Amino acid sequence: MVKKYSVVFFLLFVCTLGAVSAASDIRAVLPFLGETQYAKLEAGEIVNGESVNGEPITPYFVDGSEAFARAQIAQGLEDGFSIAAVSYIPYGPKLLAMNDAERQLAIFNKIRAISTQEGLIYISWRAGNKPKVLIEKSAYMETEKDLNKLLPDPVATTFPLSAQSYVFQRDSSFGGNRYLHTYSNSDKEIFVSIQNISAMKVFGLFTAVPKGNLSINMGTYLLDEGVLLTALTTIEGRDPEVSVLGYKVDLPSAFKRRITALQNWFVAQLATIEME
Structure with a gap:
């Protein structure tokens, strides 16, 4: 019985050490966050901020x-705004x-498996803050414009410094975009870095984000015990809120929801490594 309890206490001690190490890792590389933000990161939550009100x-x-x-x-962007997010x-x-x-x-190979984003769910404001499919189609293109030649996800055998x-x-x-x-x-x-090379339109008609501005x-x-996942979205030449036919689009809110969906997708992608 003593031996059994000793094993249990040892495992708990190891798990505690792992949690302490992870917390130390996060604080060492992100030293300027607050205690509430550290607690959220350690709990697996996304921490985010935006430059709309001058926040760093x-x-x-x-x-x-x-x-x-x-x-x-x-x-330092004067005409536009940015959204930042990080999770552990x-x-x-x-x-x-x-x-x-x-x-x-x-x-790297899991991040590039973008076909797996098809069917990705997010919380839609227009749907009454309910889950809705965000990405309906996702594929690589052979050239910049030819949508008739879509390609499967590439798989690298060596880790590249650029691609x-x-x-x-x-x-x-926003419909179909390149x-x-x-x-x-x-x-x-x-x-x-993901740059839009086509204009992003609302209702397929009205430009919300011009070509190259997203x-x-x-x-x-x-890190030693885990990986930080970061996101930075910048929109130039646009106010945070745009109005189309009386319908208001809060761009920071819209892209925060996208970031959350993408980070959830990435967590699921990492989980597939463990199952291979």
Whole structure:
């Protein structure tokens, strides 16, 4: 009986050490967040902020990372606004057993599996704050404009420091749009910049975000016990709220909901590594 309890206490001690280590990791790389934000991250929640009211957004990103550099630029934008978000995902057993190079390749391939975003659900304001399909179609394009030549998700066998692809996505809010995905990677960070190369329209008629004015940046950053997932959305030349035929679109709210849906998708993607 003593031996049985000793094993239980040992396992609890190991789990506690893991939680303490994860908390230390987060605080070390994101030193300027508040206690409430740290608690949310440690609980697996998304922490976010926006530059609409002059709030700094760099505290949500690891200093020295590509994401941090982009946040500094976005923070200084005078005509437009930015939204920042970060969450923490502990490694499962398989990811924990990998070295950084193996993790980066595994995570990179999961991020690029964009066809799995089809059917992605988000909480829709227009649907009365109820779940609704956000992304109806998601595929790579062979060229910038040809929608007749859609490609399967690529699978890398070696981890690249850079990559570029054209993507088509049709969603329930802005219809069909074309994007350019540009990756800037390092041994710790995977960073993808997503630029709209077609205008994003409401009701298929009225432009909400002109071509080239949307920048969605998603990134991962490896820590000892888990990975940080960051997002930075910047919209230039637009007020936070646009009105179309008397219908008001709150762009920060709309894109926060998208970020939440994408981060939930990524958590699910990481979980598939553990099941392979």
